[in-house]
Amino acid sequence: MGKDADRPCCPSGKSPEDHQTQDGSVGTGMTRRGFLASLGAGAAVAAAGATLPAEAEQPIMKPEELSRITLRINGRLYPLLVEPRWSLLYVIREKLGLTGTKVGCERGECGACTVIIDGLPHYSCMMLAVEAEDRDITTLEGLMYGEELGPVQQAFLEEDAFQCGYCTPRQIMAVEGLLRSNPEPSMEAIRAGVSGNLCRCGAYHNIFKAASRAAKLKRGEGGTS
């Protein structure tokens, strides 16, 4: 089974093994420290793509130490003090109050937390806030023109492309991301483009229609539906 019977019921990916020090006592950051150190050497660089951060050789931090970072979200700069382990999702929602970005699984499965980072849809639960510095982040709120809905949002409204609405922000972000790279997507491209975003109400059928309509609205082919 690969399941440990002793594992307490706690957030996925945060089983006690991950947090135990070598002597078996429960620590509050030892592993996270190791995690960050290894990230600095490999994963973060891979995640950041071609832009290798100049300060890749940062000293190892103490667990209780807060990092001073500045996030660029929807064109605004947010100077913040964050714990190194805080996810970008946690900071966006609970610290900045941008609750258009939703929380669904915190392990990269449902897409509820999708934001656009440097032009591409990303799961914000799978990125640490400290990794998101110097990136261009757009949340659902950033698609609005003041109080006016953006074209993708308008299309979702007209086609009734949601029910409970909880996955809707990231479905919109996924369509926005798709249309930025592919302004005239085929049905297959639309299905693939939103397939990383679960909708338990099952509004997919209307999401497909909304994506087609949004493509038209973006091209200036509006008119009533």
Add this chain to the structure above:
Amino acid sequence: MTEEKDELYFMEGFSVPESPAVGEQPQPWKTTHVVGSKLPRVDAYERVSGSAVYPSDVILPNMIYGVVLGCPYPNAKIKSVDISEAQRGQGVYAVIAGSTPRANIDWSYRGQVKSKLFDPHCRYEGDAVAAVAADTPYHAWDAARAIKVEYEILPFVVDQRTALDPKAPKVHEQGNVVGKPEVYQRGDVSEGFAGADVVLEQEYTTMSLLHTPMELHGAVAKWDGDLLTLWESTQGVFAVQWEMAQALKLPLSKVRVIGHYMGGGFGSKLQPGKYTACAAILARMTGRPVKILLTREETYLSTGNRPATIMKLKAGVKKDGTLTALQFTASGESGAYPAGGVSLLDFQIKELYTCPNVKCESTDVYVNAGPARPFRAPGHPPASFALEQMLDALAEAIEMDPLDLRLNNIPTHSQSKEKNPPYTSTDFKRCLEEGAKVFGWKEKRAAAKANEGGHIKRGIGMAGGTWFIGGGRPPSTVILRLYADGSANLNMGASDLGTGTKTIMAMIVSEELGLKPDMIRIDNADTGTTQFAIPSGGSKTVPSDGPATRGAAVHVKQQLLEMVAKDLKVKPEELIIAGGKVRVKDDPDKSVKISNISELNAQGVIVGVGHKKPNPPDRAINPFCAQFCEVMVDTRTGEVAVTRFVSSNDSGRVMNRLTYDNQVYGGITMGIGFAMTEGRVLDRNQTGKLCNRNWHDYKLPTAMDVPADMTSIPVDPHDTEANSIGAKGLGEPVTIPTAAAIANAVHNATGVRVTSTPMSTPQLCELLAEAKKKG
């Protein structure tokens, strides 16, 4: 100014329905102008802009975060809990466990079995052991992990077959059967089988399903002195208020529950959770608001499921297609506490098709797993999976089109309800006929026979369904306030789960007053400020709160007409309302704009009150549906692609065609999950723990799994008896026959009968290989 306002607020071109005399029921609508149209939701802006505040979005000043520590074993007694290290943790405000006096409260399951919030005997994995509040969820989890719990690990049983073995570990002392088996009987089945030309018998099994709504279960609790306010992601704020008042021993007036928006429930949010009580207790102890959102994994363990079932069905039919007998023996799993493991499981069997001899026996079983909760149409989709496949097999045996077999056996009255009352309406026959026509059933059946050769096989299948309740039920009270400028405020207790409830209620008011839907503000789902409503579930909301809303609008109109009658010195019955004016029927020149009525201007507001009336006596109210689908099966790999779906529904009147079709597509999508991919797996051998505890291992349908080609065909029987709006509820019936229709299509394509869900690729691959071996 007023003139401009009237144009802005009211619609021109039609008279609103006439108002009944005070105390009389309004007549059914003959024609409608707003109801039935495709109206985008009144709260669509909030939902697509991110401005809707869901309970999980609530952030309050001074708020801290709570987490609940769950038991890692399916059956264990707690020997000791040491919270001392956790209490010293960074950022920690409070830690509670069974020994905390304030947390020593009773926890009841359906009023039948009493236990504790932190019960010393954990009968399922994930049952609450302790809870922590800290400044961040990260610190709260650090502390939760530092709680040292000593368990006495006990033997467990996590599947019903084993649980019914006398040697199995007992979940409760009295044994593993919950109460007494439910038995239903009419006629004599042995006589029925004796009179049949063909008798078939088959066992069907369905796996337990998890609701997994997108918004996590959770609550924010805040105290103002002795007043508790809860923001809870819920389908019923009044149900949460009642249960929390009971658990915390508070007067109802001291518990306010707010749930303006909620991110999906499907039955799993009809009640609060232990997390709700933990949030309230931690908030009380720390003097700060506390937010607890369960993790996704915790929701898999402790917030309900659709019970797994084992169903044996024996059926007899004559060569002419007359059903002679149905015998149904089934069991289902409540989980570790009584939770309706076989609730409504036999309803399809005893109700949907004409059959004089029926016997059903359903046994509810305890297992060491999280208690079940109602899941969209409890009991119905599993039973449909059995019944509708059996009907197909019977049709094949007597060489009859399965559609014709169903058309042969359509009842006009309820066979299973006491005194066999007639239906207020049934268009099941039309559902079958119109669905078949749009789908091209006869043509496709003829073509499918010729479709031989190649490893990709196409197949078609169909199934019917009904849902046990269509009329909603009292009580529901709705208040409509008409302001002096002609705009209005609708006040109702019901939650809008995303089914479009708010929009439908606005449309009803609009229909009655001629007021534009966006001139109606809706306040809902707040026990502090709105009227009592039953939880939104069971497809009861529109048939319950819709008539109440219409009643409130009619009450407003009656007062409006009386005011104008005084002004114009005529009788109220001589007046009609049209285009924002009240005018004399026979004298169009004698009129008053609604915004100019002197008495209304003086008193500022008219308050209309509407109630849900009792359902008509001696009548059965049920929605019906029929679904048709097409699949492509790769007979080498077992992969199935569902390529087309047609659903025809008799749910009474269509209230909003836009949200109606959306419900239909959503129900089919959920049915595809039940049919093809979903199934909770518990490790019955070694640990008793949940094996698929996330969305990777428990797979929901994605955008890639649903057919792009889906058609919704509303069939409206013009029900004038069910209630004053003629609607019978849609959300549940639409997901009932889906899995059965797919199973029948897979059989049509391959000749293989899949009798257990999910009809996954591995299962089908194996069945196809076996079939090939047999030749």
